[in-house]
Amino acid sequence: xxxxxxxxxxxxxxxxxxxxxxxxxxSAVLKLELDMESQNPSxxxxxxxxxxxxxxxxxxxxxxxxxxxxxxxxxxxxxAAPNDEVRKIYDLLGFSHVIRLYANLGDALxx
Numbered sequence: 001x002x003x004x005x006x007x008x009x010x011x012x013x014x015x016x017x018x019x020x021x022x023x024x025x026x027s028a029v030l031k032l033e034l035d036m037e038s039q040n041p042s043x044x045x046x047x048x049x050x051x052x053x054x055x056x057x058x059x060x061x062x063x064x065x066x067x068x069x070x071x072x073x074x075x076x077x078x079x080a081a082p083n084d085e086v087r088k089i090y091d092l093l094g095f096s097h098v099i100r101l102y103a104n105l106g107d108a109l110x111x
Contacts, residue, residue, distance in 0.1 A: 002020050002021040002022075002023050002025045002026035002029075003018055003019065003020045003021060003022055003023075003025075003026030003027075003029055003030060003052075004018070004019040004020055005017070005018055005019075005029065005030065005033055006019075007033070009042070009043075011043070012043045012044070013043050013044055013045065013046050013109065014037055014041070014042070014043060014044075014045050014046070015045075015046045015048060015105070016030075016033065016034075016045065016046070016047050016048065017048040017050075017051070018030070018047060018048060018049055018051065018052050019051035019052070020051070020052065020053065021052070021053055021054040022049075022052055022054065022055040022056065022058075022059035023054060023056045023058070023059070024056060024058045026059065027056065027058035027059045027061070027062045028058075030059070030062050031062045031066075034062060034063075034066040035066075037066075038066050038069045038070055038073075041070060041073055041075050043075060044070065044075040044076045044077070044078060045066070045070065045075070045076075045077045045078070046077075046078045046079075046080055046105065046108045046109065047063065047077060047078070047079050047080065048080045048081060048105050048108075049079055049080065049081055049082045049083070049086055050080065050081035050083075050104075050105070052082065052083070052086055053083070053085075054085070054086075055082075055085075055086045055089050057089075057093070060089060060090065060093055060095055063077055063079065063095075063099060064095055064098060064099065067098065067099050076099075076100070077099055078099070078100050078102060078108045079099055079100070079101045079102065079108075080102045080104060080105040080107070080108035081102070081103065081104050081105060081108075082101055087101060
């Protein structure tokens with residue numbers, strides 16, 4: 001499997017720690033997780049990408065689609081600790097203006 005996902009929650013956020021490649025196969029796995037979460041969310045979702053080594057357009061698409069669904073319910077997706085390459089992809093595709101990118105998980109947890 002190209003991506004490993006560990007989830008934990010607190011009273012405000014569901015935090016997904018991602019590790020590996022968010023390529024086409026990894027994006028499909030993440031999509032299943034986020035689809036379940038976004039059906040009945042209890043808060044916003046933080047994607048900790050500190051251990052993500054690659055993201056494809058499919059990975060970006062999953063995050064943007066879920067973000068749109070969550071916005072309709074008053075929540076959002078936050079991306080924490082993307083490396084330079086991941087941040088560059090969000091920037092190049094114009095989605096860093098849609099989804100907030102944070103330097104680290106601590107910043108993403110702040111309001």
